[in-house]
Amino acid sequence: MRAALYHDRKDIRVEEIDEGTVGDGQVRVDVDSCGICGSDLHEYTAGPIFVPVGDPHPLSQETAPIRMGHEFSGTVSEVGDSVTSVSVGDAVAINPILSCGECRQCREGNYHICDSIGFLGLSGGNGGFAESVVVDEVHAVPLGDDVPLEYGALVEPLAVGLHAVRRSGLQAGDSVAVFGSGPIGLSVIQCARAAGAGTIYVSEPRKARRERAADCGADELIDPTTTDAVEYITSAADGGADVTFEVAGVEASLNDAIQSTRPSGTTTVVSIWEEEVSTHPNNLVLGERTVTGTLAYLGGPRSDEEYGMVIEMLANGRLDPDPFITGRIGLEEIVDNGFEQLLNPESDHVKILVKPNE
Ligand SMILES: [Zn+2]
Ligand SMILES: [Zn+2]
Structure with a gap:
């Protein structure tokens, strides 16, 4: 079968690889859609960051080249012995989180900040830019009958936004400012709107992305x-x-985010950074402002995990992935019409979905 492999910075190749066999406790998922994420672009332009080189990742045991793609949905086509949570034919979204189950955060249920945190499709362990993947059962989260299969590819970025909003302390009626309205910014805007935000301000230099922000519920758009x-x-x-x-x-x-926060308010940093940046600590001290970080999401299906919540909010219409999706491409076009398009400052793309079986 065909799959896109990350070899190195600026070196992603679509190759013929073995489709693998389904072991005990594993499932095969035929991929419907896999989104290209900002993290994938970071790996492409400035990586390897999450992609393991030299020492293998402790949980996937893999090093580059790895199969890429961590935002995807598909249909279960084969189940191994002892699999109980999904059956052949089920529509699933993939929870890409790899966690050890043993460190303090894992023991406390916060496996998304595991000491050994990894992601399928970034840290090894099979990614979704492929015709099919074989993954442990825990990674296949049922979408149910009310969520279109393609929307399953947006569960991951929406869960990032939902987790960030839940961590931010936002209360109904609060004013919100979002700096950057790429896919994760749009996700934060939709989730803040769903959480009852008051006025939502968005600062974004690209016109097309400001317009998408308005479609997601932003009130005031700033260039x-x-x-x-x-x-x-x-x-x-x-x-x-x-x-x-x-x-x-x-x-x-x-700096704009911190300085636009009211005294005693909170800035939540969602971005992954390529390099060190500077800020003046007096921006925090003089207004008693708080700056906090947020990573990923709880990727399980339960109603107290963000994947479970997002799937329910997609089913009942509280979240709408349509404003995110700006393109659909085949696997062979992934570099030229996917990565390079998203990196082109003249392009209006937000989220491009790769369709490996079309
Ligand atoms: Zn992502
Ligand atoms: Zn752990």
């Missing part, structure tokens, strides 16, 4: 190349937004 976002939000939101989110991963947006 930071022509408007001083800090001045605007401080004045419009009576001293600053109650809750702000940094989702762009650049120094200016981090």
Whole structure:
């Protein structure tokens, strides 16, 4: 079968590989859709970051080249012995989190910040830019009958946004400012809207992404190349937004986010960073502001885990993936019409879905 493998920075190749066999406790999933994520782009332009080189990842035991793609959905086509949670024909979203089950965070149920955290499709362990994957049963989360299969590929980025909003302390009626409206920024906007946010301000330099932000429920759109976002939000939101989110991963947006937060408010940093940046600690001290970080999500199906919540919110229409999806491509086009398109500053793309079986 065909699959896209990450070899190194700027070196992703679609190759013929063995489809593997389904062992005890494992399932085969025929991939419907797999989204190209900002983390994939970081690996492509500045990596390897999560992709293991040299020492294998402690949980996947793999090093590059690895099969890429961690935001995907598909249909179960084969189940191994002792599998009980899914059957052949079931639609599933993949929970890509790899965790050890033994460290302190895992023992406390916070496996998304495991000491050995990894992700299928980034840390080894089979990714979704492939015709099919074989994964342990725990990674196949049932979508149910009310969520279209393609939407299953958006469960992962929506769970990132939902987890960030739940960690932020947002309360109904709070003003919110979001810096950056790529896929995760849009996800934060939708989840903040669903959580009862008051006015949502969005600062984003790209026009097409501002328009998508409006489709996701943003109220006030700011182009930071022509408007001083800090001045605007401080004045419009009576001293600053109650809750702000940094989702762009650049120094200016981090500082704008902190300075647009009202005294005693909270900035939640969602971006993964390529390098160190600087900020003035007085921005925190003088207004008693809090800055906190957030990673991933709880990827299980239960109603107290973010995958379970997102699937329910997709089924009842509280979340809508349509504004995210700007393109659908075949596997062979993944570099030229996928990665390179998303990196092109002139392009209006937000989320491109790879369809390996079409
Ligand atoms: Zn992702
Ligand atoms: Zn652990």
